[in-house]
Amino acid sequence: MISKNELKFIKSLHKKSERDEFKLFVAEGTKLVTDLIKSGGSINQLLVTKKWVIEHPEVLIDLNLSPLEISESEMERITGLSSPSPILAVFHQPNLAHDIAQNNDSILLLDDIRDPGNLGTIIRTADWFGIKQIICSPNTVDCYNSKVIQSTMGSIMRVKISYQSLPEFILANKSNYTFYGTFMNGNSINNLKFVPKSAFIIGNEAHGISPEVEMLTDQRIAIPGNQLNDGVAGPESLNAAIATSVVLYDWFSKK
Amino acid sequence: MISKNELKFIKSLHKKSERDEFKLFVAEGTKLVTDLIKSGGSINQLLVTKKWVIEHPEVLIDLNLSPLEISESEMERITGLSSPSPILAVFHQPNLAHDIAQNNDSILLLDDIRDPGNLGTIIRTADWFGIKQIICSPNTVDCYNSKVIQSTMGSIMRVKISYQSLPEFILANKSNYTFYGTFMNGNSINNLKFVPKSAFIIGNEAHGISPEVEMLTDQRIAIPGNQLNDGVAGPESLNAAIATSVVLYDWFSKK
Numbered sequence: 001m002i003s004k005n006e007l008k009f010i011k012s013l014h015k016k017s018e019r020d021e022f023k024l025f026v027a028e029g030t031k032l033v034t035d036l037i038k039s040g041g042s043i044n045q046l047l048v049t050k051k052w053v054i055e056h057p058e059v060l061i062d063l064n065l066s067p068l069e070i071s072e073s074e075m076e077r078i079t080g081l082s083s084p085s086p087i088l089a090v091f092h093q094p095n096l097a098h099d100i101a102q103n104n105d106s107i108l109l110l111d112d113i114r115d116p117g118n119l120g121t122i123i124r125t126a127d128w129f130g131i132k133q134i135i136c137s138p139n140t141v142d143c144y145n146s147k148v149i150q151s152t153m154g155s156i157m158r159v160k161i162s163y164q165s166l167p168e169f170i171l172a173n174k175s176n177y178t179f180y181g182t183f184m185n186g187n188s189i190n191n192l193k194f195v196p197k198s199a200f201i202i203g204n205e206a207h208g209i210s211p212e213v214e215m216l217t218d219q220r221i222a223i224p225g226n227q228l229n230d231g232v233a234g235p236e237s238l239n240a241a242i243a244t245s246v247v248l249y250d251w252f253s254k255k
Numbered sequence: 256m257i258s259k260n261e262l263k264f265i266k267s268l269h270k271k272s273e274r275d276e277f278k279l280f281v282a283e284g285t286k287l288v289t290d291l292i293k294s295g296g297s298i299n300q301l302l303v304t305k306k307w308v309i310e311h312p313e314v315l316i317d318l319n320l321s322p323l324e325i326s327e328s329e330m331e332r333i334t335g336l337s338s339p340s341p342i343l344a345v346f347h348q349p350n351l352a353h354d355i356a357q358n359n360d361s362i363l364l365l366d367d368i369r370d371p372g373n374l375g376t377i378i379r380t381a382d383w384f385g386i387k388q389i390i391c392s393p394n395t396v397d398c399y400n401s402k403v404i405q406s407t408m409g410s411i412m413r414v415k416i417s418y419q420s421l422p423e424f425i426l427a428n429k430s431n432y433t434f435y436g437t438f439m440n441g442n443s444i445n446n447l448k449f450v451p452k453s454a455f456i457i458g459n460e461a462h463g464i465s466p467e468v469e470m471l472t473d474q475r476i477a478i479p480g481n482q483l484n485d486g487v488a489g490p491e492s493l494n495a496a497i498a499t500s501v502v503l504y505d506w507f508s509k510k
Contacts, residue, residue, distance in 0.1 A: 035491075117372060121494050128490050130481025155490050190508045224508065226385025235383050235410050236290075238500075239376050245497040246504045253445045253479065253505075 002047070002070050010045070010078045010090060016142045023093045025144035028085040030056060035154030036091060037063050045090040049075055052086035080146040093144055094157055106197060106251065107133045107177065109166055111213050112204040113140045113240055120151025121241040122202070127155035129248040134161045135169055137210075166201070170216040173199070179218045181209050182243055184236075186220030189250045200247050205240050223247065257302070257325050265300070265333045265345060271397045278348045280399035283340040285311060290409030291346060292318050300345040304330055307341035335401040348399060349412055361452060361506065362388045362432065364421055366468050367459040368395045368495055375406025376496040377457070382410035384503040389416045390424055392465075421456070425471040428454070434473045436464050437498055439491075441475030444505045455502050460495050478502065 012018040013026050024044055027033050030052075037043065046067040053060070053069065060067070067087075075084045108131050113119050119141050126134060141148060143161045170179055177199040201217060203209035209217070223246050227234035238246070267273040268281050279299055282288050285307075292298065301322040308315070308324060315322070322342075330339045363386050368374050374396050381389060396403060398416045425434055432454035456472060458464035464472070478501050482489035493501070 121497060124490050125493060125497050128478075128480040128482075128493055130489075151494070153490055153492075158489065223383075223504070225383040226507070227383075234385075234413065235379050235408055237408075238380060238383055239406070239496075241494075241497065242376060242380050242500040245493070245500050249478070249501045249504065250508075252481070 002068060002074060007074060007078055010047075010088070013090065014080045014146060016145070019093070019142070019144045024090050025093055025149060026080060026088060026090055026146050027149050028079060028081055028088045028146070029150070030059065030085070030087055032150060032153065033087055033089045034059060034063060036089070036157060037065075039154040039157035041089075041094075041154075041157050042092040043089055044092055047075070047078075047088045049086040056087075081150075094160075105130075105132050106194075107131065107135060107199050108244070108248075109169070109179070109199055109201040109213075110134060110136045110140050111166055111201060111209050112137050112207075113202065115205055115240070116141050116145045116147035117151050118205065118239065118241045119143060119145075120148040122244045123148070123152045123159050123161070124155045125241065125245045125248060127152075127159050129252040131248065132159060134159055135166065136161060136163045137166045137213075138163050166210075167212045167216055170199075170213070179216065180221045180247075181214060181217035181219070182247060183208065183214075183220045183222055186222035188224045189221050189247060190224050192219075192221065192250075194251050194254065198251060200244075200251070202240055202244050202247075221247070257323060257329060262329060262333055265302075265343070268345065269335045269401060271400070274348070274397070274399045279345050280348055280404060281335060281343060281345055281401050282404050283334060283336055283343045283401070284405070285314065285340070285342055287405060287408065288342055288344045289314060289318060291344070291412060292320075294409040294412035296344075296349075296409075296412050297347040298344055299347055302330070302333070302343045304341040311342075336405075349415075360385075360387050361449070362386065362390060362454050363499070363503075364424070364434075364454055364456040364468075365389060365391045365395050366421055366456060366464050367392050367462075368457065370460055370495075371396050371400045371402035372406050373460065373494065373496045374398060374400075375403040377499045378403070378407045378414050378416070379410045380496065380500045380503060382407075382414050384507040386503065387414060389414055390421065391416060391418045392421045392468075393418050421465075422467045422471055425454075425468070434471065435476045435502075436469060436472030436474070437502060438463065438469075438475045438477055441477035443479045444476050444502060445479050447474075447476065447505075449506050449509065453506060455499075455506070457495055457499050457502075476502070 019025055047070050048067045049072050050069055108126050177197050178195045179199045181201045282291055302325050303322045304327050305324055363381050432452050433450045434454045436456045
């Protein structure tokens with residue numbers, strides 16, 4: 001049995017202020033919850049419907065889980081999805097990294113990424129290419145937002161994410177990293193060799209990199225496209241997550 | 256003045272069956288609507304609020320538009336967005352291409368892409384890298400779905416998109432193209448040279464490329480990632496739009 005207050009508390013975790021206070025976040029769906037557990041996620045509470053237990057006996061045994069069974073109508077009250085999943089887990093937030101990586105790793109800086117799907121996809125892609133640390137500007141969407149979590153597919157457990165002023169971060173780390181800003185005009189990444197400690201900056205979906213951050217970049221980089229070749233009008237820009245993936249792939253493939 | 260029946264008709268265009276019948280689609284927002292017009296989109300009806308007209312006199316003059324003014328409550332009744340935009344346009348669908356490109360262009364095949372945001376982003380990215388034709392399997396989400404349109408940013412007017420059986424298309428075009436299928440295991444794209452007429456196949460978000468299509472691919476290709484390098488568990492896969500962008504960038508940068 002679950003109390004009304006417990007249900008209310010879980011529902012409240014869809015708000016950033018509550019997630020921040022209790023250092024928890026919510027994930028829904030069999031694949032996502034099991035991915036998070038396998039990636040080292042620490043469960044605070046696991047709620048499932050009776051139907052789910054009957055259909056997934058192997059998951060409980062595999063992962064040694066003892067969930068609380070709730071009704072489908074209770075699940076409907078706490079879900080953040082338009083159609084509720086039969087499994088919802090509350091996880092402890094992994095510790096946010098306020099210190100930067102000490103070794104030779106390259107990093108990613110996000111300047112006001114606002115779309116949760118974009119942030120989730122960026123975290124997943126960064127993880128794929130071996131980026132271990134992401135520095136987000138304070139106005140970047142919360143990485144524990146449930147839509148972000150749904151698109152990270154477990155990577156939220158492997159990539160360290162911190163929120164801090166990008167200009168301050170850059171000034172404090174000028175000697176450690178070369179800061180590459182992605183712009184519509186800049187050196188084509190195709191012709192570039194990146195330094196071992198690279199920091200890639202990705203700008204906001206609509207406005208790009210902010211002027212304060214732009215001033216502090218070491219190199220302007222750009223993604224080549226067809227409109228540069230044949231002069232025909234084409235798209236003005238790439239989606240922020242797409243731009244990130246192309247830059248990270250290019251960097252990764254030249255390592 | 257707009258009649259109730261006209262409002263009802265526009266609202267009905269959020270359904271695929273109605274869009275198919277009348278060969279129309281809906282786009283909302285100043286930037287998207289102006290992008291579509293500048294990209295050659297042919298307007299069937301343009302609806303704006305009084306407030307929008309006052310705030311955007313230059314857009315009407317620039318593009319030589321004569322919109323119909325409707326009230327905000329009328330706009331609320333026809334919008335497909337959670338918060339309505341003050342401008343909504345009904346466009347004629349560009350002619351679907353049933354014939355394939357006759358020249359040396361490379362193409363993209365999509366095997367059951369289901370997420371509208373993914374399809375829109377794929378179309379925008381394909382346009383960026385100069386892909387002029389996309390062949391979608393019949394179960395791929397409708398490219399005139401308003402969520403697809405919102406994420407294409409005008410590219411829907413420049414890229415020809417057709418829906419047809421991928422196995423049939425591949426069998427009929429075996430001699431024209433080399434078909435590269437993206438898989439979790441395959442030749443790393445980093446080491447590959449692509450032929451001039453390449454056809455890249457991207458699979459469904461959850462299940463990848465279907466067995467019938469897999470059987471017909473000429474080469475299995477894969478995107479290298481960090482988990483191949485250091486043996487640490489990482490993400491199992493990349494988002495479908497991200498995988499597309501990495502493959503197309505790699506191909507484009509080697510042309």
